[in-house]
Amino acid sequence: MEETLKSLNIDSGTLIDNISAGKGLKIFKILNLKGETVFLFINAPGERFRVKDLIAVKNCFLGEKETLKVALISPGATVRRIENFELKPERHLEIPKHLTDLFKCPNSKCITNKEREPVKPSFTVTQREPLKLKCDYCDRYLSREEVEELIVSGK
Amino acid sequence: MTLKGRDIVSVFDFSRDEIEYLFKKAEELNDIRRGRTLNIATGKLAAITFFEPSTRTRLSFTMAMKRLGGDILDFGEVERTSIAKGETLADTIRMIDGYGVDLIVLRHPSEGASKLAAEVAEAPVINAGDGSREHPTQALLDLYTIWREYSCIDGLNVGVMGDLKYGRTPSSLSYALSMFSNVKVYYIAPKPLQIREEVLSRVKGKIEYLKCEDLREVIDKLDVLYVTRIQRERLPHPEDYEKLKGLYTVTPSSLKGCKDNLIVMHPLPRVTELSHEVDEMKHARYFQQAVNGMVIRAALIKEILGL
Numbered sequence: 001m002e003e004t005l006k007s008l009n010i011d012s013g014t015l016i017d018n019i020s021a022g023k024g025l026k027i028f029k030i031l032n033l034k035g036e037t038v039f040l041f042i043n044a045p046g047e048r049f050r051v052k053d054l055i056a057v058k059n060c061f062l063g064e065k066e067t068l069k070v071a072l073i074s075p076g077a078t079v080r081r082i083e084n085f086e087l088k089p090e091r092h093l094e095i096p097k098h099l100t101d102l103f104k105c106p107n108s109k110c111i112t113n114k115e116r117e118p119v120k121p122s123f124t125v126t127q128r129e130p131l132k133l134k135c136d137y138c139d140r141y142l143s144r145e146e147v148e149e150l151i152v153s154g155k
Numbered sequence: 156m157t158l159k160g161r162d163i164v165s166v167f168d169f170s171r172d173e174i175e176y177l178f179k180k181a182e183e184l185n186d187i188r189r190g191r192t193l194n195i196a197t198g199k200l201a202a203i204t205f206f207e208p209s210t211r212t213r214l215s216f217t218m219a220m221k222r223l224g225g226d227i228l229d230f231g232e233v234e235r236t237s238i239a240k241g242e243t244l245a246d247t248i249r250m251i252d253g254y255g256v257d258l259i260v261l262r263h264p265s266e267g268a269s270k271l272a273a274e275v276a277e278a279p280v281i282n283a284g285d286g287s288r289e290h291p292t293q294a295l296l297d298l299y300t301i302w303r304e305y306s307c308i309d310g311l312n313v314g315v316m317g318d319l320k321y322g323r324t325p326s327s328l329s330y331a332l333s334m335f336s337n338v339k340v341y342y343i344a345p346k347p348l349q350i351r352e353e354v355l356s357r358v359k360g361k362i363e364y365l366k367c368e369d370l371r372e373v374i375d376k377l378d379v380l381y382v383t384r385i386q387r388e389r390l391p392h393p394e395d396y397e398k399l400k401g402l403y404t405v406t407p408s409s410l411k412g413c414k415d416n417l418i419v420m421h422p423l424p425r426v427t428e429l430s431h432e433v434d435e436m437k438h439a440r441y442f443q444q445a446v447n448g449m450v451i452r453a454a455l456i457k458e459i460l461g462l
């Protein structure tokens with residue numbers, strides 16, 4: 001991988017690896033990486049003859065929220081820092097028990113969707129496998145697929 | 156055991172022990188049941204803050220507080236008065252809280268509104284209904300009515316009939332029943348109005364349940380029949396209403412074969428789903444339900460205020 005980074009001339013930045021095949025473009029879109037040099041690899045060879053997507057981006061580092069969004073869209077993905085063409089140790093993307101202000105509640109009657117109300121959408125993980133979340137205000141349940149849709153549609 | 160200062164946002168804010176404790180405390184308020192006014196809550200002030208109309212619930216809380224000897228500050232229908240014009244719920248609640256009230260009773264159309272109110276207010280908040288989500292004191296009074304009849308909730312067979320999908324009573328009641336043991340719930344409704352999966356997922360493993368479409372199939376099993384209204388506009392094909400109306404109307408003949416001690420409940424007001432002939436039967440409990448509601452709310456207020 002380091003060889004590839006050299007050939008791409010990414011001395012510093014971020015590598016998002018092991019993205020489930022087909023999700024690379026979605027992640028690329030939500031991270032809004034405009035203005036940077038971004039490489040998106042689709043259907044790259046992965047382990048055990050499986051394919052994966054990858055994103056390498058120059059001079060850009062993911063914040064906590066962005067990292068969480070990546071984990072929610074592709075649970076197996078890994079985020080690594082690039083320094084001097086070297087990959088720093090993998091960061092495990094554990095989804096915390098509580099998620100706040102990452103995406104809106106899809107329930108239009110939920111108090112978190114009321115205009116100007118000083119309250120942020122917040123959810124609690126009620127199940128890990130498969131992932132299930134519950135809105136802390138209106139109790140609406142969400143599957144990981146619904147969360148992915150909410151993040152991708154920018155809601 | 157103390158409920159002092161507690162916010163009541165959801166029926167899950169109570170433990171089973173607390174619910175039974177409240178029932179016992181409510182029995183001690185027999186004078187209130189007989190129409191007397193006590194002076195337990197003298198000098199205490201409850202803000203009745205309703206953002207949508209609900210005459211019965213408002214009346215019940217008002218009476219409960221007054222019968223305890225306390226006072227109320229009723230903001231009318233807040234939305235129509237100037238105090239909330241363009242103001243956020245959080246600001247309205249902070250303003251009311253700033254008056255130093257001892258308790259805030261809130262009804263609001265947004266789901267989760269009472270949780271937000273509880274977060275911003277110093278005073279304890281009682282959810283008197285928020286959207287289609289929860290109405291914990293309704294569930295409490297329903298359970299209390301059942302408990303007064305059978306002296307326990309465990310092991311009962313409860314039929315819930317009508318619009319189980321959009322109504323807030325069936326879900327709140329299901330959650331409340333799930334705190335007890337060996338309760339079996341029969342959900343009796345036309346398929347498009349059956350109980351929502353998300354409700355079932357929260358009670359799964361705690362109560363046994365069975366869905367069916369016809370009361371006659373299960374009437375002989377029930378200890379309690381809880382009737383709710385079906386609204387024409389909720390049906391995917393409103394023209395089906397006339398056909399379904401008959402099947403989901405409780406009359407003396409639809410109760411044929413029922414247990415001798417069956418009780419019939421209804422949150423009221425009713426339209427046609429519960430015939431007036433049932434009023435004369437020994438099974439009818441819906442008018443007592445309203446009185447029980449005032450008494451259990453009085454008990455709850457008394458405990459929250461630590462009196």
Ligand SMILES: [Zn+2]
Pocket residue numbers: 105106107110111112135136137138139140267
């Ligand atoms: Zn919500």
